[in-house]
Amino acid sequence: MPATDPTAAAPLAPSSALPSGAAASVDPPVPTGVASGRPAGRPSAQVREVGLRDGLQSIAATVPTHRKMAWIAAAHAAGQREIEVGSFVPARLLPQLADTAEVLAFARTLPGLVASVLVPNLKGAERAIECGAHLMVVPLSASHAHSLANLRKTPDEVVAEVARIRAARDASGSRTLIEGGVGTAFGCTLQGDVAESEVLRLMQALLDAGADRVSLADTVGYADPQSVLRLFGKARARVGDRLACAHFHDTRGMGLANAYAAWQTGVARFDASLAGIGGCPHAPGASGNVATEDLAFMLERMGVDTGLDLPGLLALRERVRGWLDGETLHGTLWRAGLPKGGLVAHPEALAEPVSA
Numbered sequence: 004m005p006a007t008d009p010t011a012a013a014p015l016a017p018s019s020a021l022p023s024g025a026a027a028s029v030d031p032p033v034p035t036g037v038a039s040g041r042p043a044g045r046p047s048a049q050v051r052e053v054g055l056r057d058g059l060q061s062i063a064a065t066v067p068t069h070r071k072m073a074w075i076a077a078a079h080a081a082g083q084r085e086i087e088v089g090s091f092v093p094a095r096l097l098p099q100l101a102d103t104a105e106v107l108a109f110a111r112t113l114p115g116l117v118a119s120v121l122v123p124n125l126k127g128a129e130r131a132i133e134c135g136a137h138l139m140v141v142p143l144s145a146s147h148a149h150s151l152a153n154l155r156k157t158p159d160e161v162v163a164e165v166a167r168i169r170a171a172r173d174a175s176g177s178r179t180l181i182e183g184g185v186g187t188a189f190g191c192t193l194q195g196d197v198a199e200s201e202v203l204r205l206m207q208a209l210l211d212a213g214a215d216r217v218s219l220a221d222t223v224g225y226a227d228p229q230s231v232l233r234l235f236g237k238a239r240a241r242v243g244d245r246l247a248c249a250h251f252h253d254t255r256g257m258g259l260a261n262a263y264a265a266w267q268t269g270v271a272r273f274d275a276s277l278a279g280i281g282g283c284p285h286a287p288g289a290s291g292n293v294a295t296e297d298l299a300f301m302l303e304r305m306g307v308d309t310g311l312d313l314p315g316l317l318a319l320r321e322r323v324r325g326w327l328d329g330e331t332l333h334g335t336l337w338r339a340g341l342p343k344g345g346l347v348a349h350p351e352a353l354a355e356p357v358s359a
């Protein structure tokens with residue numbers, strides 16, 4: 004995650020879609036997301052694709068715009084209803100994402116798709132508003148050292164920037180949602196520990212400054228399921244559903260376990276990247292976010308409705324593999340394939356989140 008380590012994450016729980024008063028600017032995304040034709044009453048979760056941003060920014064090669072569009076179209080066809088399509092950062096910092104405006108314009112044409120971008124500052128936010136993003140994620144690093152190194156601002160300066168972004172959003176009449184993504188929430192490679200109290204303070208400060216919602220991110224893969232239960236539990240107790248997303252990197256193989264722990268606290272929206280692309284600048288060869296297809300499989304196997312077509316995702320993974328020739332991909336479902344007898348193991352026995 005170079006330059007502006009956009010650690011962040013995103014939005015809100017599946018059926019509740021957009022918070023009241025914050026419908027959509029442009030063509031209101033209606034992330035009903037979730038496929039029909041399934042037994043009523045299943046719990047549901049939203050898997051938010053961040054491969055095109057968190058993934059591609061870590062890969063040296065630039066994927067051409069038309070392929071990004073093909074990726075988004077296929078992900079949408081496979082049921083994905085939230086995609087982070089890029090980042091409004093200077094092209095000299097992240098040339099891989101220089102076409103974000105164009106890709107976003109395309110994503111906005113797909114029905115029911117919530118198209119989001121990452122914005123590191125007011126300038127990026129102004130572009131997101133101008134281009135009609137449904138959601139913008141503003142990353143904040145809870146680690147002071149990481150924040151200075153990656154964003155060149157202290158965490159509290161980022162909070163102040165969010166207040167300016169909120170003012171600009173409101174002044175423009177736009178309804179682009181603002182999500183504060185609290186990164187390095189479980190520690191960081193520069194500073195080591197990051198105090199839970201500091202994470203919670205900054206999360207609350209973002210909301211007070213005008214963020215519509217917040218997410219917590221384990222940017223460098225330091226979290227474990229117990230720490231996730233604890234921190235997400237505390238955060239949810241404090242802000243409820245305004246903590247709207249969990250963002251886990253699988254750097255040390257705990258991505259899925261951590262996602263499960265977050266689910267147990269009531270979080271029903273997760274960032275993920277197809278084939279686990281991405282990485283960590285401090286851990287050469289490490290995977291990126293938890294793999295979209297693996298997370299979708301886990302949830303579906305637990306009886307949670309993701310609205311996702313797993314064979315469709317696996318087919319897309321294969322196409323993306325071809326486009327990223329030479330890159331190490333991650334994930335495990337593609338190796339073993341889907342199990343016999345359908346996805347849900349024990350349909351009657353499933354997965355209500357347990358409040359923690």
Ligand code: ZN
Nearest residue numbers: 009010011057
């Ligand atoms: Zn990330």
